Amino acid sequence: MENPGKISHLVIVGGGTAGWMSAAFFSKVFTPRQMRITLVESAEIGTVGVGEATIPPITFFNQVVGLDEGRMLAATEGSFKLGIEFVGWGDPAGRYMHPFGNYGTPMDGVSFHAYWLRARQRGYKAELFEFSLSDLAAKAGRFDWRAEDPRDPRAAMAHAYHFDASLYAKLLREVAEGRGVQRLERTIRGVNLDPLDGTIASLALDPGEILAGDFFIDCSGFRSLLIGEALKVGYDDWSQFLPADRAVAVPSARYEDPIPYTRAIADKAGWRWRIPLQHRTGNGYVYVSDHIGDDEAADVLLASLAREHPENKALADPRFLRFATGRRTRSRVKNCAAIGLSSGFLEPLESTSIHLIQHGLIKLAGSFPRAKDDPAAAGIYNRILGDEMEQIRDFLIYHYHANRRVGEPLWDRLRHMAVPDSLREKMELFRTRGATIFPNQTIFQEPNWLAIMMGQAGEPEGYDPLADLMDERLLAERLHHMRVACRQAADRMPTHASVLARFPADSQKRRADAPVA
Numbered sequence: 001m002e003n004p005g006k007i008s009h010l011v012i013v014g015g016g017t018a019g020w021m022s023a024a025f026f027s028k029v030f031t032p033r034q035m036r037i038t039l040v041e042s043a044e045i046g047t048v049g050v051g052e053a054t055i056p057p058i059t060f061f062n063q064v065v066g067l068d069e070g071r072m073l074a075a076t077e078g079s080f081k082l083g084i085e086f087v088g089w090g091d092p093a094g095r096y097m098h099p100f101g102n103y104g105t106p107m108d109g110v111s112f113h114a115y116w117l118r119a120r121q122r123g124y125k126a127e128l129f130e131f132s133l134s135d136l137a138a139k140a141g142r143f144d145w146r147a148e149d150p151r152d153p154r155a156a157m158a159h160a161y162h163f164d165a166s167l168y169a170k171l172l173r174e175v176a177e178g179r180g181v182q183r184l185e186r187t188i189r190g191v192n193l194d195p196l197d198g199t200i201a202s203l204a205l206d207p208g209e210i211l212a213g214d215f216f217i218d219c220s221g222f223r224s225l226l227i228g229e230a231l232k233v234g235y236d237d238w239s240q241f242l243p244a245d246r247a248v249a250v251p252s253a254r255y256e257d258p259i260p261y262t263r264a265i266a267d268k269a270g271w272r273w274r275i276p277l278q279h280r281t282g283n284g285y286v287y288v289s290d291h292i293g294d295d296e297a298a299d300v301l302l303a304s305l306a307r308e309h310p311e312n313k314a315l316a317d318p319r320f321l322r323f324a325t326g327r328r329t330r331s332r333v334k335n336c337a338a339i340g341l342s343s344g345f346l347e348p349l350e351s352t353s354i355h356l357i358q359h360g361l362i363k364l365a366g367s368f369p370r371a372k373d374d375p376a377a378a379g380i381y382n383r384i385l386g387d388e389m390e391q392i393r394d395f396l397i398y399h400y401h402a403n404r405r406v407g408e409p410l411w412d413r414l415r416h417m418a419v420p421d422s423l424r425e426k427m428e429l430f431r432t433r434g435a436t437i438f439p440n441q442t443i444f445q446e447p448n449w450l451a452i453m454m455g456q457a458g459e460p461e462g463y464d465p466l467a468d469l470m471d472e473r474l475l476a477e478r479l480h481h482m483r484v485a486c487r488q489a490a491d492r493m494p495t496h497a498s499v500l501a502r503f504p505a506d507s508q509k510r511r512a513d514a515p516v517a
């Protein structure tokens, strides 16, 4: 990318996932001659260290920064992810998959599910999930990559990863330092603003050093050192819609082959996650502190491990985290952009935080400042990022609001709460017309909304009338053909375990190479 000139020193504050993703990304976008990049991280202030499940755009980010998929999986103990299974969110005894990729194929410009709904209203038996190859493969413990040829059913697939977030940051650090990023291990004690224009002039580092820069990326996590503390940007709290404010996390021993999907299990005061890596499983309970205490939440989580399998043993003490769901009212101000938790946090139900980091970086590159203060570019950036956060917020609220867990106080309250108008309209369109194409769809598109709305609300009353234009026999033949092709393609796929065996974790290789005592 051409360097706009005036900005020649980029300072990144923080060395968590957001900090090292920023460093790896901008060291690829700019050459060291165009941009000096310095990353400051503190040895005394740790990282969040969770954040193990991702969504498909991560494959694009890895390509951009030059990370080979095999190398990434081996270095991060990673596994493939084809979707998220939601257990007990709609019907308390039910489960559904939010698979990555598409259902069926659109025909004559009309969405596939409109035809399927038409057929269902006339007694067709096959379920929607039978037309999602990612869903079938995930449940069968199989995996394959998306095919380029549109005639191949695998063209409808998409994948993401589960990985150890600390190892991912470590790998990105290697990449970034290899491209000339300078890392300073210092604690920042103060932020100096330019008295004339209010931009950030420099950081006061321990012990007594000053680090000046032209543009600053705030990746300081929940502390929000630059955008929040120094530039005083406010926080929009969304906890009235998304009330979970704490989490407890614990890794457990691997006792089975990693499944190629995340599990999100609704519970009395929130939900539990289960994220399978090559060497261990990540487990957590996201909860509402008004409805359960910390000790009880940890007990619930630990008891759930033992219930799953006797060998599913905790490998460490439970770790507690606190957060407030919401976002900074602006995430780019003056010569500073907040990336990662410093810009806000939407709880991890749909694994969207790492996606928001990469989305922010890509939009920041596209609107890179031409001067220290570039209000036009900052304004556009803030609108784009704000829209993305609001879309994700609505998507998350839907899971809680459309529950059928009658008689549980938290869930009863969430079912009856007033939701944002933007979500209320979507729910109405789906219920009456089966519509899932909504304005400004970027990250969550038609198949994503379809998966969660069908999974939690069930079949809508209507469907797109254009689906009635197809001849009935032709439709039956096409549905039959698609369903069989999907099933056969799933059966032909290798198992997830056999695919992962091609990318054994570096830690396993090290253990195998270690001399026998």
Ligand SMILES: Cc1cc2nc3c(=O)[nH]c(=O)nc-3n(C[C@H](O)[C@H](O)[C@H](O)COP(=O)(O)OP(=O)(O)OC[C@H]3O[C@@H](n4cnc5c(N)ncnc54)[C@H](O)[C@@H]3O)c2cc1C
Pocket: 013, 014, 015, 016, 017, 018, 019, 040, 041, 042, 043, 045, 046, 047, 048, 049, 050, 051, 052, 053, 054, 165, 186, 187, 188, 189, 219, 220, 221, 222, 223, 225, 247, 284, 321, 323, 339, 340, 341, 342, 348, 351, 352, 353, 354, 355
């Ligand atoms: C319970 C939970 C579960 C999550 N699960 C997922 C998930 O499954 N998928 C997903 O995409 N995301 C998930 N996330 C979010 C994900 O963890 C974060 O988006 C990601 O880790 C980025 O964090 P960060 O780098 O912004 O902040 P941190 O990891 O907090 O890093 C902050 C950095 O700033 C530095 N720092 C702070 N203050 C100073 C100072 N004064 N001087 C110098 N350095 C300083 C620290 O040293 C550290 O390096 C989850 C979050 C939580 C809370």
